[in-house]
Amino acid sequence: MDATEEPRWLDPEETQAWRALANTLIRLPAALDAQLRRDAGISHFEYQVLALLSEAPGRTLRMSALATQAEGSLPRLSQVVARLEQRGWVRRTPDPADGRYTLATLTGQGQAKVTQAAPGHVQEVRRLVLDPLTKTQSRQLREIGRRIIRAIDPDH
DSSP states (O other): OOTTSOOOOOOHHHHHHHHHHHHHHHHHHHHHHHHHHHHHSSOHHHHHHHHHHHHSGGGEEEHHHHHHHTTOOHHHHHHHHHHHHHTTSEEEEEOTTOTTSEEEEEOHHHHHHHHHHHHHHHHHHIIIIITTSOHHHHHHHHHHHHHHHHHHOTTO
């Protein structure tokens, strides 16, 4: 945008939509994190890492792929995986196909932890996000999320 160009200001309806989304983006992660910390003793990001590994073939992913899927930076993921490794839930090993990469593997204890945490997490997601919406609104929310993500990252 040129410095002399006037920005496209939000109209009142757009302002309300933006504020509703911004408040959701702040409050929902905090609510999900609080439930998991209270009921399972883990953060939402830790749960996400465990869940992604539990769904991966052989319960194993390269750390770089795990960081991408978890929507986190590799340094942040490395810190979290180190904590999960200390608890015996994840094991890191060099990738035998290419030693430049590190694999993260969910252990049996890690699988037990994600299995224990999942019901409460799903119940909270349902309570906070899906139950207040109609089926049509849920489908619209999915499409809205996809469109916003494509605007952020067209290759996504």
